[in-house]
Amino acid sequence: MTVLLQTEDLTKRFGGLTAVRGVSFTLSFGEVVGLLGPNGSGKTTLLNMISGAHRATSGQINFEGHPIQNLRPDQISKQGIARTFQLVKVLPTMTVLENTICGLAFGSSRMWGAEAEGKAMEKLHQVGLADKAKQPAATLTYIDSKRLELARALAADPHLLLLDEWLSGLTPEELQEGIKLIKSIRDAGASILIVEHIMSAIRELCPRCIVMNAGEKIADGLTGDVLQQQDVIEAYLGAPHHA
Amino acid sequence: MSKKFGLFGGLLGLLAFAPLVFEDYGLGLMIGIVSYAILAQAWSLFSGPTRYISLATVAFYGVGAYVVAVLNEDLAYPLILLIAVGTGLVMSLAVGIATLRLAGVYFVIFSFGLAELVRQLITWYEVNVSGTLGRYIFLPFEARHIYWMLLVLAGVTFAIAWWIRNSRTGMALRVIGEDEDVASHVGINITRTKLLLFAISASLMTLVGAIQAPRWVYIEPSIVFNPTVSFLTVIMALLGGPHRLLGPICGVIPLFLLFEWLSANFPNHYSILLGGVFILIVFLLPKGVLEFVDRFRLGGAAK
Numbered sequence: 001m002t003v004l005l006q007t008e009d010l011t012k013r014f015g016g017l018t019a020v021r022g023v024s025f026t027l028s029f030g031e032v033v034g035l036l037g038p039n040g041s042g043k044t045t046l047l048n049m050i051s052g053a054h055r056a057t058s059g060q061i062n063f064e065g066h067p068i069q070n071l072r073p074d075q076i077s078k079q080g081i082a083r084t085f086q087l088v089k090v091l092p093t094m095t096v097l098e099n100t101i102c103g104l105a106f107g108s109s110r111m112w113g114a115e116a117e118g119k120a121m122e123k124l125h126q127v128g129l130a131d132k133a134k135q136p137a138a139t140l141t142y143i144d145s146k147r148l149e150l151a152r153a154l155a156a157d158p159h160l161l162l163l164d165e166w167l168s169g170l171t172p173e174e175l176q177e178g179i180k181l182i183k184s185i186r187d188a189g190a191s192i193l194i195v196e197h198i199m200s201a202i203r204e205l206c207p208r209c210i211v212m213n214a215g216e217k218i219a220d221g222l223t224g225d226v227l228q229q230q231d232v233i234e235a236y237l238g239a240p241h242h243a
Numbered sequence: 244m245s246k247k248f249g250l251f252g253g254l255l256g257l258l259a260f261a262p263l264v265f266e267d268y269g270l271g272l273m274i275g276i277v278s279y280a281i282l283a284q285a286w287s288l289f290s291g292p293t294r295y296i297s298l299a300t301v302a303f304y305g306v307g308a309y310v311v312a313v314l315n316e317d318l319a320y321p322l323i324l325l326i327a328v329g330t331g332l333v334m335s336l337a338v339g340i341a342t343l344r345l346a347g348v349y350f351v352i353f354s355f356g357l358a359e360l361v362r363q364l365i366t367w368y369e370v371n372v373s374g375t376l377g378r379y380i381f382l383p384f385e386a387r388h389i390y391w392m393l394l395v396l397a398g399v400t401f402a403i404a405w406w407i408r409n410s411r412t413g414m415a416l417r418v419i420g421e422d423e424d425v426a427s428h429v430g431i432n433i434t435r436t437k438l439l440l441f442a443i444s445a446s447l448m449t450l451v452g453a454i455q456a457p458r459w460v461y462i463e464p465s466i467v468f469n470p471t472v473s474f475l476t477v478i479m480a481l482l483g484g485p486h487r488l489l490g491p492i493c494g495v496i497p498l499f500l501l502f503e504w505l506s507a508n509f510p511n512h513y514s515i516l517l518g519g520v521f522i523l524i525v526f527l528l529p530k531g532v533l534e535f536v537d538r539f540r541l542g543g544a545a546k
Binding site for chain 2: 051052053072073074077078082083085089091092093094098101102103105106107108112152156
């Protein structure tokens with residue numbers, strides 16, 4: 001399989017705190033990989049380095065064969081990486097349609113006018129928000145805001161989609177809907193890196209997953225196997241002799 | 244859309260006849276209103292969507308006037324105007340690169356300080372190097388000529404504002420104003436976009452100062468770098484609503500007339516009254532009068 005994303009010995013320090021320490025992994029074209037680990041294990045920091053929100057202290061990130069670790073987020077977006085945020089970020093005073101057009105107008109696709117509107121509506125249909133296109137984003141419910149973020153991220157047909165706890169905070173029914181939605185995106189051939197806490201979602205969506213603990217990668221493999229691994233269980237539940 | 248443009252052009256054409264109707268005082272008022280309309284519109288271009296409150300208006304405006312004062316005897320007037328725009332552009336780019344990373348209140352304070360800094364620098368230069376504090380401007384312009392030039396500039400400014408609003412750059416600015424994280428992650432080069440708009444806005448302000456300069460005949464730093472100009476521009480734009488195309492002008496007309504009346508009738512208490520008006524506007528109409536009217540109308544329609 002062709003490698004889409006590859007990180008090599010990636011490290012991020014904030015002052016004296018090492019949030020991510022020497023993480024190397026690859027993500028192949030068309031692959032959906034789960035990234036899990038307890039709170040504070042460095043998942044979001046890793047994602048932030050890939051999207052350019054944080055600059056890596058050391059190490060390399062290659063995307064489609066090019067190093068991107070020194071690029072700004074807007075440059076990385078133009079390379080074809082899109083993301084959602086852990087704390088959902090929609091643009092409240094702009095309409096749902098305008099929010100989606102944002103994802104199209106500036107990144108890799110640079111669409112504008114009627115063409116951009118058409119494409120944005122298509123994405124809103126895909127996430128089930130088409131009937132709310134004219135509303136200001138501030139009027140949306142929590143799950144609809146999440147859908148909108150997803151539509152914006154999908155708008156430019158990214159080569160790689162980064163989802164940062166997109167499924168968290170949903171009710172059980174919404175979670176099922178959310179999983180279905182991401183499945184449909186996955187089945188359309190997208191490459192996705194999913195940061196998630198919810199085990200059932202990871203099991204359903206990601207054939208492979210990576211586990212982090214205290215900034216380091218502790219496991220990487222088929223989801224079923226990894227979740228059986230002793231150190232993964234300990235990272236989540238604590239070692240038996242501590243209990 | 245072409246209908247709106249026709250209406251807009253027709254209105255400007257009609258306004259061009261004002262010098263035939265008004266006497267000196269009336270024309271002076273018109274010049275003031277058109278000047279502030281341009282300043283408030285130029286200010287809103289940048290500050291409306293990004294929500295960077297800039298108090299640097301008078302820094303550019305004053306520099307425009309000074310360029311004319313320094314060069315008026317040596318060069319042809321159109322060339323002087325060109326140099327004024329160039330000066331405003333260069334100055335705004337330099338200032339922008341240095342400061343547009345500042346957020347919120349730091350930018351406000353910096354922009355206010357900038358105007359004072361420019362004023363002090365020019366004062367220092369005039370006293371120590373050129374050995375004079377004031378300068379004379381002898382250009383063969385009457386009030387109506389200045390008025391017409393300002394009217395053309397107003398037309399250009401509104402056209403630029405309209406065009407930007409409907410362009411990709413306009414949307415980029417709005418996204419930046421709402422959330423810079425989202426802006427950069429959808430591919431917007433934040434620094435470049437802010438810088439571009441700041442420079443356009445500043446160049447227009449510089450031109451207002453340059454065109455108005457012949458009105459004064461005699462200028463010195465304390466006249467053309469009066470901070471009240473910056474404050475008035477902000478409050479006029481805020482009253483009308485800086486997010487709307489016609490917001491600034493809706494704030495300019497009533498406030499300019501009010502301030503004119505206040506300064507004529509209460510010259511000693513002018514600043515206090517001005518401050519009172521500022522506070523009232525910010526408290527009562529934080530989003531501008533057009534937003535208020537809209538909400539009222541929509542609220543009525545919903546019921």
